[in-house]
Amino acid sequence: MLKSVNLTALDVRTTQTPLIPLDKISRNLDNFVFAKLESCNPTGSHKDRESQAMIKDILARDSNRAVIASTGNAAISLSALAPCEGISVDVFLSKNIEKERLGLISAFSPRIHLVPGGYDEAYRESEAFAEKEEVYNANPGRNKFKIIGDSEIGREIMKQLGLNSPDYIFVPSNNGTLIAGVWLGSKHVRPRMIAAVAPKSRLMSSIAGYHRLDGQELERTVSESGGQVVPVSDLQAASALEDLRFDGVFCEPASAASLAALKKLGIRGKTVVLVITGTAFKFIESYASALGQSHGRKSSRAYVPASASNFSAILST
Numbered sequence: 001m002l003k004s005v006n007l008t009a010l011d012v013r014t015t016q017t018p019l020i021p022l023d024k025i026s027r028n029l030d031n032f033v034f035a036k037l038e039s040c041n042p043t044g045s046h047k048d049r050e051s052q053a054m055i056k057d058i059l060a061r062d063s064n065r066a067v068i069a070s071t072g073n074a075a076i077s078l079s080a081l082a083p084c085e086g087i088s089v090d091v092f093l094s095k096n097i098e099k100e101r102l103g104l105i106s107a108f109s110p111r112i113h114l115v116p117g118g119y120d121e122a123y124r125e126s127e128a129f130a131e132k133e134e135v136y137n138a139n140p141g142r143n144k145f146k147i148i149g150d151s152e153i154g155r156e157i158m159k160q161l162g163l164n165s166p167d168y169i170f171v172p173s174n175n176g177t178l179i180a181g182v183w184l185g186s187k188h189v190r191p192r193m194i195a196a197v198a199p200k201s202r203l204m205s206s207i208a209g210y211h212r213l214d215g216q217e218l219e220r221t222v223s224e225s226g227g228q229v230v231p232v233s234d235l236q237a238a239s240a241l242e243d244l245r246f247d248g249v250f251c252e253p254a255s256a257a258s259l260a261a262l263k264k265l266g267i268r269g270k271t272v273v274l275v276i277t278g279t280a281f282k283f284i285e286s287y288a289s290a291l292g293q294s295h296g297r298k299s300s301r302a303y304v305p306a307s308a309s310n311f312s313a314i315l316s317t
Contacts, residue, residue: 017037050077071208072101141213168271172277176217177214195228205254208254233260241253
């Protein structure tokens with residue numbers, strides 16, 4: 001009975017994130033641009049959607065232990081939320097992970113395994129561990145419940161926009177899990193899905209490398225939706241991060257890849273949703289560093305009064 005009550009509370013906290021209009025960005029790019037703020041989830045990222053779905057599956061299997069490899073957000077999320085249901089977590093991380101990310105993960109007391117090399121090596125070690133110890137595998141490419149959890153984002157976007165379907169949804173992407181999930185929840189209205197990727201990046205740690213562990217799902221999503229994969233650079237992400245800042249959205253650098261991709265494509269006159277995957281305030285050193293790369297852009301701008309009537313019309317129909 002208590003587990004049911006606790007899980008219901010988790011459900012409430014990890015759904016219905018805000019969808020907000022970005023007035024200044026919309027003016028500058030000649031589009032109706034909205035931000036889906038997954039940064040408002042309990043641990044500040046969309047990974048809480050995935051953790052929620054996997055926790056339900058873990059409980060259904062009558063298990064109490066899980067393992068995951070991560071660059072930061074996934075480990076923080078599962079390590080924070082799983083113990084609420086009596087589930088312990090083993091986390092595999094690169095030995096080179098940033099200190100601020102390691103500090104946040106450590107705060108929730110999972111069993112941490114630091115692996116020489118990068119994310120690929122941590123992933124392989126976690127896979128071997130899952131098989132040897134026979135514990136629940138929470139890794140991308142191995143767990144459909146991650147995609148199922150992310151599908152709620154797509155469903156919410158459709159509900160929040162009402163009859164005005166988005167023409168495009170831009171999603172920061174690495175493994176392909178998130179964009180596949182958003183597509184699963186929104187494909188009945190067929191928005192074009194754009195995967196914003198960072199094959200090489202020092203700034204966008206959460207998506208750096210473009211690992212494609214759910215690559216088949218990513219390719220299917222892009223193909224079925226008529227979308228595309230758009231690589232973005234650190235400088236493009238830094239510029240987009242500052243644009244978002246001046247529209248009141250404070251996100252981790254990887255989240256800004258969605259806006260960077262929109263600017264790069266140069267589309268006009270469309271309704272666009274940017275998925276903002278994580279908050280700036282978890283990784284404030286990375287955020288400050290990214291803003292410092294935004295190429296001489298001044299920190300004060302003239303205020304342009306918002307003309308919200310068009311956005312209001314969209315959201316109210």
